[in-house]
Amino acid sequence: MTGRRWYAPWLFLAPALAVAVTFFLIPFSNTVVLSFTDASTLGGGHFTGLDNYRRLLSDDAFWLSLRNTALYVVVVVPLMVVLPLLVAVLVQRRIAGIGFFRAVFYSPVVASMVVAGLIWSWLLSSDGLVNSLLRALHLVAEPLPFLTDSRLLLFSAMAMTVWKGLGYYMVVYLAALANIPRSLLEAAEVDGAGPVRRFTSVTVPLLRPTMVLVATLSAIASAKVFAEVYTLSDGSAGPGGEARTLVYTIREAGLGLGGEAGYASAMSLALFLGTLGLSVFVTRLNSQERQA
Amino acid sequence: MPSSRGIRLASVALALGALSTACGLGGSTDGDAGAQQASGSGGALKGTVTFETLQLKPTFTEYIEGVIASYEKKHPDVEVKWVDIPFAGAQEKMTANAVAGTLPDVVNLNPQFAQALEAKGLFVDMDTVAKDIKADYVPGAWDAFTVPGKKGSFGIPWYLTSEVTMYNKDLFEKAGLDPAKPPATFDELLTAGAGLSTAGKGKSYGLHPALENRFITDLAKQGVPLLDESGKKWTFNTPEAAAYLGKLVDAYEKGVFPKDSITQDHSKSTEAYQAGRIGVLPSGPNFLTIIKENAPKIAEQTGVGPQITGASGATNMSVMGLLVPKSSKNQAAAVSFASYLANAENQLAFSKIVTVLPSVSAALKDPYFTTAGDGSVEARARKISAEQIAKGRNLVPVQYDERVTKAVIGKVQLALQGKLSPQKALDEAVEAANAITG
Numbered sequence: 001m002t003g004r005r006w007y008a009p010w011l012f013l014a015p016a017l018a019v020a021v022t023f024f025l026i027p028f029s030n031t032v033v034l035s036f037t038d039a040s041t042l043g044g045g046h047f048t049g050l051d052n053y054r055r056l057l058s059d060d061a062f063w064l065s066l067r068n069t070a071l072y073v074v075v076v077v078p079l080m081v082v083l084p085l086l087v088a089v090l091v092q093r094r095i096a097g098i099g100f101f102r103a104v105f106y107s108p109v110v111a112s113m114v115v116a117g118l119i120w121s122w123l124l125s126s127d128g129l130v131n132s133l134l135r136a137l138h139l140v141a142e143p144l145p146f147l148t149d150s151r152l153l154l155f156s157a158m159a160m161t162v163w164k165g166l167g168y169y170m171v172v173y174l175a176a177l178a179n180i181p182r183s184l185l186e187a188a189e190v191d192g193a194g195p196v197r198r199f200t201s202v203t204v205p206l207l208r209p210t211m212v213l214v215a216t217l218s219a220i221a222s223a224k225v226f227a228e229v230y231t232l233s234d235g236s237a238g239p240g241g242e243a244r245t246l247v248y249t250i251r252e253a254g255l256g257l258g259g260e261a262g263y264a265s266a267m268s269l270a271l272f273l274g275t276l277g278l279s280v281f282v283t284r285l286n287s288q289e290r291q292a
Numbered sequence: 293m294p295s296s297r298g299i300r301l302a303s304v305a306l307a308l309g310a311l312s313t314a315c316g317l318g319g320s321t322d323g324d325a326g327a328q329q330a331s332g333s334g335g336a337l338k339g340t341v342t343f344e345t346l347q348l349k350p351t352f353t354e355y356i357e358g359v360i361a362s363y364e365k366k367h368p369d370v371e372v373k374w375v376d377i378p379f380a381g382a383q384e385k386m387t388a389n390a391v392a393g394t395l396p397d398v399v400n401l402n403p404q405f406a407q408a409l410e411a412k413g414l415f416v417d418m419d420t421v422a423k424d425i426k427a428d429y430v431p432g433a434w435d436a437f438t439v440p441g442k443k444g445s446f447g448i449p450w451y452l453t454s455e456v457t458m459y460n461k462d463l464f465e466k467a468g469l470d471p472a473k474p475p476a477t478f479d480e481l482l483t484a485g486a487g488l489s490t491a492g493k494g495k496s497y498g499l500h501p502a503l504e505n506r507f508i509t510d511l512a513k514q515g516v517p518l519l520d521e522s523g524k525k526w527t528f529n530t531p532e533a534a535a536y537l538g539k540l541v542d543a544y545e546k547g548v549f550p551k552d553s554i555t556q557d558h559s560k561s562t563e564a565y566q567a568g569r570i571g572v573l574p575s576g577p578n579f580l581t582i583i584k585e586n587a588p589k590i591a592e593q594t595g596v597g598p599q600i601t602g603a604s605g606a607t608n609m610s611v612m613g614l615l616v617p618k619s620s621k622n623q624a625a626a627v628s629f630a631s632y633l634a635n636a637e638n639q640l641a642f643s644k645i646v647t648v649l650p651s652v653s654a655a656l657k658d659p660y661f662t663t664a665g666d667g668s669v670e671a672r673a674r675k676i677s678a679e680q681i682a683k684g685r686n687l688v689p690v691q692y693d694e695r696v697t698k699a700v701i702g703k704v705q706l707a708l709q710g711k712l713s714p715q716k717a718l719d720e721a722v723e724a725a726n727a728i729t730g
Contacts, residue, residue: 042412043391126551127494147552148709236555239705241698256383256694257390257408258728 034265041259052266065249073222080218088173106167117231120160150242157228176210212286223275246271338369339622342396349376395617397626403690410446416616417444433651436611436686441523447613449651450634453576454609454677457597463571467491474597485548488571498548500561500570503701512687514602519689526725529718537714544708554705577647577673596673609684699724
């Protein structure tokens with residue numbers, strides 16, 4: 001090995017490393033440090049030990065956000081794993097005009113979140129399209145408070161998340177479906193398996209790694225949900241902020257001129273650990289089942 | 293579809309609305325406090341002054357640049373650099389600047405917005421450095437930059453707005469109300485609102501609560517004490533306040549407000565008014581301009597009346613100010629420019645461009661504000677709000693900042709939904725607000 005210099009690989013790595021260190025590692029370490037202080041967004045702050053974390057334990061807003069976020073994950077993740085798969089199987093067929101349907105399912109992914117929020121709040125407002133339909137069909141007498149009942153608001157936001165993410169995960173599944181060898185499906189068919197059996201016994205097992213990927217990605221996204229709740233509620237997270245999610249509460253605590261940077265950092269760290277735990281859990285679950 | 297000019301005007305009105313209501317200009321002194329200060333100490337003004345405004349470009353570019361040019365002519369050694377930042381993200385930008393010690397030399401803020409920075413003692417005390425011009429200003433406006441429990445005043449009032457009551461005469465007629473007689477008290481407002489909602493049959497409503505904008509001001513107007521003298525303990529959980537909240541709860545139940553309105557802010561109430569969906573809109577007269585741009589038909593049907601008042605008879609004004617951070621390296625020139633921009637002549641010129649009022653008493657005496665002019669609704673609104681300014685005050689203490697607002701309004705929303713009793717909601721609101729302010 002002559003003429004090779006030890007630093008050559010580092011030179012190649014330098015740009016990426018610099019970006020990672022500047023925009024990820026340093027801010028992250030700073031968040032960790034801040035979470036042990038009473039710093040405000042205007043700077044300053046003293047070391048306060050575990051005070052912020054103790055405060056978390058008795059903070060109703062934090063627990064409410066945690067419950068709402070957990071509910072979000074529990075509802076959204078299964079839907080995100082199953083629905084896009086079904087849609088992908090549907091639009092996978094090569095028939096005339098199928099491209100149109102693929103594009104239709106994908107279009108919400110391209111829409112900006114703010115635009116999507118506006119559309120959904122028009123749809124769901126008390127005199128919006130959904131309520132008008134329900135009333136015209138005499139299904140309800142009074143408009144349903146989709147945007148002003150915190151529970152309904154949270155479910156409306158979940159619907160919006162699913163609608164918006166469906167196309168993205170559909171494309172992920174389409175790619176995976178294209179990789180399933182036709183020979184396996186044909187062999188199953190020769191063995192007498194119908195379309196449902198072929199789907200459950202051949203397609204689904206082969207798609208398992210993709211499903212784990214989708215579950216992990218959508219769990220992380222759901223744990224960080226913010227924009228849906230924010231845009232549907234005019235920034236209020238529902239009356240009394242009762243539909244608040246973790247990121248919403250972090251933003252509320254840490255933003256603005258009087259924001260508590262220290263406390264918000266502690267919450268961010270709790271969210272980080274929670275999300276990390278969630279993805280490890282999903283991955284573990286998968287590997288255990290594989291071994292079983 | 294609002295035109296882009298409409299949107300621009302709307303954003304300007306929002307920026308103005310975030311401050312307060314109307315203003316005018318005029319006055320005899322040139323109000324050059326810094327110049328007096330500098331000449332007093334024997335030094336001439338020189339150097340660069342950075343001046344930051346909130347969303348005044350492009351609508352007021354010509355005006356601001358004109359003032360800057362005439363100031364620079366008077367003080368050839370001073371260069372004024374104007375920076376305009378959008379309302380969205382302004383807090384973040386200022387936070388970053390404050391941390392880095394790079395706040396501009398003169399900054400345009402309202403008292404509530406400036407509060408967090410003021411609490412850190414970041415601004416120059418105008419009672420000291422601009423004491424010569426203090427007497428020129430409407431006392432209520434100058435006092436808007438004082439903090440209860442503290443000495444000094446941290447800003448020069450620039451322009452004012454004083455809410456008027458806009459109402460849709462067409463909807464009034466349909467509801468059998470007298471279109472020449474707008475509601476004047478809170479009880480009249482709620483009664484009119486109920487009538488309007490009944491007549492609207494779900495297509496239009498009486499009022500929009502715009503809680504974040506009006507709730508606390510409305511309590512103050514009814515004589516409810518908001519904050520104690522220490523400036524740290526909130527006191528608005530009185531039986532009178534609970535009684536008023538009880539009336540709002542009742543009104544919401546009876547459909548006086550649109551169902552979705554409890555979590556919506558002032559901009560949504562303006563939208564609803566422009567769409568003909570609500571009958572009464574208490575707001576700054578500067579919004580008349582926006583309504584005219586976006587909804588000319590509604591503007592034609594709009595009448596104006598004086599601000600809704602309560603037991604105390606007090607009227608509120610909103611104030612936009614000019615502040616000089618202590619970190620400024622050129623404080624004398626900064627104070628001089630700020631007082632020049634806010635002098636009678638320049639404020640009068642400004643309030644002829646947009647329906648705001650000057651904070652200088654002399655300017656308010658200009659016939660522009662004392663006569664109903666061409667008889668237009670804007671002229672009437674201007675006259676009404678100018679009259680109100682004389683006895684108006686900034687009723688909401690600077691401590692009622694964004695975070696306190698959110699905490700308080702959250703509880704009020706729960707009361708409106710019947711999840712908390714009015715008294716309990718206010719008790720919890722006070723507790724939450726104390727935790728932030730205390």
